[in-house]
Amino acid sequence: MSTNMKEIEFQSASYDQWQEEAVKALKGKPFESLFTKTIENITLEPLYTKESLIEKLGKQLEKQVSTIRTLSQSPTFEIAQQIVGDTEESFFANLEESIERGNEVITIYSPVAFEWSETAIAKLAAILTENSFKITVQSTDDAVLAVFDKIEASKKEIVNGYIIAPEAVDVAGFPNVHTFAANTIPYHNNGANAVQELAIALAQASYLAQSVEDFKAFEQKFFVQFAVDTQFFAEVAKIRAFKVLWKAFASAFGNEASAVPVVVETSARSFSKYDVYVNLLRSGNEAFSAAIGGADVITVHSHDCLTQTTEQSVRIARNVSLVTKEESHVTKVLDPAGGSYFIESLTADYVKAAWAMFLEIELAGGLKEYDINSKIEEVYNTRIKQVETRKHTLIGTNIYANPVDEIPTIENKQFVDVKRIALPFENLRASFEQANLKVAILTFGQLKNYKPRADFVQGFFATAGIVADQTEGFQSIDEAKAWLAAADYDYVVVAATDDDTKQLIPALLEGKKQNLVLDAAGKYKEEAEAWTANGLNGFIFAGQNIVEKLNGVVTTVKGAQQ
Template identity: 55%
Template sequence: MKNNMKEIEFSQANYDQWQESAVKALKGKPFESLITKTIEGISFEPIYTQDQLVEKLDGKLAEQVSTIRSLKTGEECLAAQQTFADSPEALLQGVKESLAKGNDIINIDSRVNFAWDEQTLKELSTLFTENSFKLNIQNNQDALLQVFNYIKEDQKDAVKGYISSADKLNLKGFHNVRTRNANVLEAHYEGAHAVQELAIALLQAAHYMETEEDIESFAKKFFVTFAVDTQFFVEIAKLRAFRVLWKAFTSAYGTDKDLPVAIVTETSLRSFSKLDVYVNLLRAGNEAFSAILGGADVCTVHPHDVLSFPDDKSIRIARNVQLVVKEETHVEHIIDPSGGSYFIETLTADLVKDAWALFNELQEAGGYNAVKTNGQLDALLKETMDQRMKEVETRKKSLIGTNIYANPADEIDERNNPLFADYNRLAKPFEELCLNYAKNQPKVALLTIGQLKQFKPRADFVSGFFATAGIVPEKSPEILSVDEAKDWLTATDAKFVVVCGQDDAMYEYIPALLEVKPAHISLDVAGKFKEEQDEWIEAGLNGFIFAGQNIIEKLTSLTADVKEVQR
């Protein structure tokens, strides 16, 4: 029996029809509740369509896509795993082993706790003529720079690499070594979001151009370094956006040529934590994948325990994260794999627009040196970092294993890797809180009112709240009467008690408990009770624990309260 299935066409719903259906599904909630705003101030729509994208880019979609694809310096993202070592011998061995096991680029930070001797530098010079490299040095007097003295004149053109330094470097004869670095790492760890990072990268490039002869020769020496954070789609779009911005930047200096720009990346430590460190492995994997999808030329994946000190196992895992991503997804066989996505292309265009506007604003304010010197840039970044910290401390942003789903049995490795000890990280306040509570060890208990189903939601919430400080509260048995609650409270040896139960019960229990509360006990209640709070606090209640509260402020104050009542 024949059928006409191949001839059937399905009607395509337009945006208005979809929105109408979405509003019905929301059952009274406003449609705007589906729209979320990023820290950059960009709105994430619940759905993206081709019509929206075409309208936003106003006929320039093809130009945006072709620019991104034509300004990449290579066809793949090269692995540049950092070598950590305590001696020259260990460093050389680590470099050679990493190259043999899949590393593409030698990655060395000159801040080592040993002296660079002649033999080590000679061996490194040989490796530099055979492999690309990425060096992080302190200034133009750095001892590691002596390695280039051992490279023969006829080998200099074969040497390819990237050098990041606070000083301007001039390596004579090394035409394939990029030494003009717009290094955005400092701004990143001061809190910068994607728009600010992009603008700062352009500011630094413009600062370099003040002493360069022409844009084409400068482009051959230039590269940008970004840290890639956990905001997956934003980070993809950030790297893509920089190439569009770079095209506009070079055009402003009088060239219509496509001048490829090298984008060097590393996984961000801003969201890394010493609590539940294996979650850092997931963070790093997410960040590496977005770097590769975004078109990075070089990527460094930090080991999950890099904040303390990585061992051979964690270094191998970090290296393999990138290798697995590239090999298993086949992403390197695709030019601009995220290109064409309505969402990514729209987000890229938004970042380009906002970053170019901020760049011009800061340029008009005097340029990179001026806004750094007068504090304008620091103030801008501090505001962003304060917002980030507030979001983490109130759980608006999740740090799995740190501010939510924390394991109170975790022990913090108090060793600090000196290379990263000064980085601002979102988890630092929680780590300090855990160390503080571990030293003081206040005994915390939950006074649970009613049957299990009545107090469990709040008891679980409070337990999770204290878990972020490494504390496991004790729980009372089911308390079914006010007299039982009074007896338990006067008998407990806990220094801090939180009452958990349903609202109706609290109106009866809290006033009665405050009448008999021993002076050495600090008493809180789970939940918000705005109408009763002043009366209860005046009667001796310490405070409240509730969702959306600043965890750091609350638990820090509790430490002080417990110390006070213990005196």
């Protein structure tokens, strides 16, 4: 047998053979347990093959791949770093430094922290004449828009950029300034899923296109803006799906589609104020998925953008874009995800579902008439439940949390209204900090036996910012009873093996103080009714809603103390 890896050939296996082996490995669990429902209600399969993809899409697969590649402006993207500054002087100093260090699209979120003076507007006009830009305003009367009145008529044709506003801004004489924006970020920030975002983008485009007689003139000024979350493959598929949808959309208006810019920001929806450097990992993941998906402009928000950015965090955010663009080699290939069995299948699923929802919105009379907000609210509530039960992990927040982590009290107004999924845990910490409970873990038996359960409970508490005192494993029930009787704690959790706990809990309940709240780690369905009737508060176990449980503990302790 050859030892050279280049000469080794592995026998191929069919899907049926793989399924047979998978069923064996499941040891009695149904094969269907390997299928996963996404928050878009799309079923993810455990394995995708060339045969299954062709069977699903047929000739449509080649059309899908061709469309995505035809409607991609280029394999690379432009770096669009947001400029921050508390004063006019610091703003322009940061702007100039960002250009020197690789920024390609000057990104401004208005209102800024200072008043736009005539001098500042004139200075910005000169800069925007030489550099691409992306400006987000809250109304068509925003002061920063005066910059377009300061640009010389002879230079208007070379000005290139994007303006995001609630209503399209009329900037006459600037053919390369995109003012028709399908901006899905507000909906994303409220919890929308990928299919909803795609349908909303089309609905917004439809509303804007109907205000212009010439579709091609509209298309030339149009762009779409997405926020990209941490669901890596889903976000790749979302951007790719939009290009397929755009072809169908243009066709519905009787036109051949042209490539329209896809402008992207990293999402703050999954950001947390705790363990903020994990936000850096999230934004890096998001930026990379946007690049693979085919975004044309990418803004990476700083890992501390929820509170207050620093010179270092701004530099790191810029470097995320630079590394993605210059060192990952992802921009060397047009549509790097093309041909992936999984991604192509997911892209097609998004296209089908989003187009169906778009038609529903149109039949209802547009977004204003369609009840999109209540549908997004349902999705948001599902997201929250998944985080609170750890079905969706937020490292540093709902798992592997640092209980002594502290956060700045400063709030960045730009992101204050984002319905972040970490909020329930941030509020939980605030609640426990205010309650100031004394918490302990009573362990029993040998260390190797109780440690896994005790560690789980410590991790459970850590999400609320609690470092519980922990006993050394008691060797007798009498010792445990004596300790509990003398313990000066508000809340105690018993961590032991199932067999030990079944012996321990009835004994502990006999002498438990009235104002002490006692829980057991684990699930005990047969004993639960009798134990709770005798004074046990409840249980802590995997899959439980952490926020509901611990908020309930605070309420119960307060009641016991009155």
